[in-house]
Amino acid sequence: MHWEYVIAGYSIVGVGLAVYAVSLIRTGRALARQVPPKRRRFLD
Amino acid sequence: MAGKDLRIEFTSRVVTAQILPFGFLILIMFGLAIPPELLVVGDARRSVLEEVAPALFWLAVLLSALMALGRAFAVEAHDGNLDALRMAGIDPAGVFLGKALAVTAELVMVEIVLGLGAFVVFDAPLANPVMLAVTIVLATAGVTLAGTLYAALAAGQRARDTLVPLLVLPVLAPVLLGATLATRDALFDEPGVAGWSWTMLLAVFALLYVGVGTLAFGPLLEET
Amino acid sequence: MTISDSSSGAGTEAQDSAPQNAAPDGASTGDSTPANTGSRGTRRLGVAALLATAALLLFGLVLSPPEASQAEAVRLFYLHLPSVAVAYLGFFITMVASIIYLRKGSLFWDLVAGSAAEIGVVFSAFMLISGSLWGRPTWGVYWVWDPRLTSTTVMVVMYIGYLAVRRLELPPEVRSRRAAVLGIVSFLNVIVVRYSVKWWRGVHQGETVGLDTQMDGLQLFSFFVGLVAFMLIFAWMLIHRFRISWLRHEIDEQALAQALAERRAETNATGLLGRKN
Numbered sequence: 146m147h148w149e150y151v152i153a154g155y156s157i158v159g160v161g162l163a164v165y166a167v168s169l170i171r172t173g174r175a176l177a178r179q180v181p182p183k184r185r186r187f188l189d
Numbered sequence: 190m191a192g193k194d195l196r197i198e199f200t201s202r203v204v205t206a207q208i209l210p211f212g213f214l215i216l217i218m219f220g221l222a223i224p225p226e227l228l229v230v231g232d233a234r235r236s237v238l239e240e241v242a243p244a245l246f247w248l249a250v251l252l253s254a255l256m257a258l259g260r261a262f263a264v265e266a267h268d269g270n271l272d273a274l275r276m277a278g279i280d281p282a283g284v285f286l287g288k289a290l291a292v293t294a295e296l297v298m299v300e301i302v303l304g305l306g307a308f309v310v311f312d313a314p315l316a317n318p319v320m321l322a323v324t325i326v327l328a329t330a331g332v333t334l335a336g337t338l339y340a341a342l343a344a345g346q347r348a349r350d351t352l353v354p355l356l357v358l359p360v361l362a363p364v365l366l367g368a369t370l371a372t373r374d375a376l377f378d379e380p381g382v383a384g385w386s387w388t389m390l391l392a393v394f395a396l397l398y399v400g401v402g403t404l405a406f407g408p409l410l411e412e413t
Numbered sequence: 414m415t416i417s418d419s420s421s422g423a424g425t426e427a428q429d430s431a432p433q434n435a436a437p438d439g440a441s442t443g444d445s446t447p448a449n450t451g452s453r454g455t456r457r458l459g460v461a462a463l464l465a466t467a468a469l470l471l472f473g474l475v476l477s478p479p480e481a482s483q484a485e486a487v488r489l490f491y492l493h494l495p496s497v498a499v500a501y502l503g504f505f506i507t508m509v510a511s512i513i514y515l516r517k518g519s520l521f522w523d524l525v526a527g528s529a530a531e532i533g534v535v536f537s538a539f540m541l542i543s544g545s546l547w548g549r550p551t552w553g554v555y556w557v558w559d560p561r562l563t564s565t566t567v568m569v570v571m572y573i574g575y576l577a578v579r580r581l582e583l584p585p586e587v588r589s590r591r592a593a594v595l596g597i598v599s600f601l602n603v604i605v606v607r608y609s610v611k612w613w614r615g616v617h618q619g620e621t622v623g624l625d626t627q628m629d630g631l632q633l634f635s636f637f638v639g640l641v642a643f644m645l646i647f648a649w650m651l652i653h654r655f656r657i658s659w660l661r662h663e664i665d666e667q668a669l670a671q672a673l674a675e676r677r678a679e680t681n682a683t684g685l686l687g688r689k690n
Contacts, residue, residue: 147484147485147486147550148485150485150486150489150546150547150549150550151474151485151486151488151489151546153546154489154492154542154543154546154547155470155473155474155488157539157542157543158539161539162539162646166646166649166650169450169653169654169657170450170451170653172657173450173451173653173657173660174448174449174450176450176657176660176661176664177446177447177449177450177660179660179664179667180660180663180664180667182446182448183446184663185446185660186446186452186656186659187521187524187655187659
């Protein structure tokens with residue numbers, strides 16, 4: 146019993162992680178395009 | 190430093206004109222919003238309002254404190270005073286403590302008046318006046334010390350009025366807790382609540398923020 | 414330079430359709446830095462994280478047995494405790510990075526502090542959600558005001574405040590310094606709130622709702638798998654988030670340099686009298 150809670154929990158956390166991860170990647174790409182290749186990584 | 194702030198206060202009278210009435214208003218609104226039912230608590234029969242009076246008092250104080258703190262730094266930011274203070278070579282610890290002291294004095298005055306009002310409106314007993322007095326002093330000190338530090342973090346910003354509460358209220362959770370419980374004991378002499386333990390917590394909190402605040406004001410004042 | 418990898422999912426999306434940007438400019442390395450925040454390191458990390466997550470799902474949902482008093486709800490614990498660990502880790506990193514930043518003034522540590530805090534808040538959300546969903550079938554309530562939950566909530570709100578301070582419109586060093594102070598004080602405050610409420614809880618009715626269950630070997634192992642998975646995810650996210658902060662910083666610098674250059678060109682063109690030629 147209580148499977149509903151487990152499923153709810155795993156789904157919310159799973160989807161949440163995925164959404165955040167995807168947003169990180171997409172933001173990263175969008176920003177990186179605006180910066181010249183040499184300056185894209187932290188060099189110091 | 191504290192003298193300067195207090196002098197500004199005397200001349201502008203914002204505290205008495207705005208913050209104090211605000212505090213009263215909150216107490217009254219609580220009184221309106223809470224139903225007049227009677228409870229049986231232990232051996233006593235009290236109205237709901239009387240039962241939660243300590244909590245309401247401290248909530249009203251906290252909200253008033255937010256206003257007072259917001260003001261404390263509005264005064265400075267206005268003419269770039271913080272820079273002037275820094276360049277005058279005043280010890281940052283002094284700035285911190287001075288500001289805190291001024292706000293504390295203002296708040297204590299507010300609280301005394303609010304407290305009298307609360308006794309009248311809520312019709313609460315008073316079992317232990319000494320404990321109540323100590324609680325008020327320590328809790329206010331804690332609120333002001335922590336509040337001054339966090340208000341400085343938001344100083345000079347348009348978003349200040351919403352940011353300061355966001356920063357300060359979670360931090361003050363232990364103060365609210367301790368002050369409310371200690372006040373309960375001071376008013377009702379509740380057997381399950383050890384008021385003096387909570388006043389110790391308040392003292393620890395205040396001391397902690399004296400230390401943290403004096404240390405942190407150094408870097409904070411370095412505004413280029 | 415890119416490693417092509419057939420597994421799908423967030424961890425490896427970096428190379429799926431990355432528009433590999435233009436020609437490497439003359440400089441040295443011979444590699445062109447792609448227009449994203451991925452790298453060989455993060456791809457490997459991402460794969461590892463995905464594998465660990467798969468393992469977590471396997472152990473957590475399938476292999477490990479339901480617990481005596483909590484039945485299936487214990488499975489939420491494999492999410493909850495790792496979330497707690499990662500959230501606290503993130504905020505701890507923020508505190509340490511803030512301390513280092515205040516002493517050294519280096520941009521790197523400032524960006525680390527900010528990134529770690531944001532990820533900490535994200536995992537805190539998961540912590541609170543998984544915690545309530547676990548609590549409902551176990552204790553009957555979604556929430557309770559005990560010392561641990563209260564101090565944890567206070568902590569999360571404080572770091573949301575931290576993120577707000579990071580967005581204030583101030584000169585960058587001023588803003589970073591304020592945020593650093595807040596980052597340090599917030600963590601100290603967590604400790605204070607935590608212990609103060611615990612020390613004195615004896616005098617007040619509210620007691621901590623505890624775990625009085627024993628976890629057996631397999632359950633413990635599942636929890637361990639969860640911890641590993643979440644740590645890997647955290648590391649992956651931290652690196653990406655850091656790079657995003659760095660890129661944002663670079664863009665701001667570019668904009669600033671450009672504005673200055675325009676201003677200079679304008680004053681040159683208009684001459685001493687301020688009138689256009």
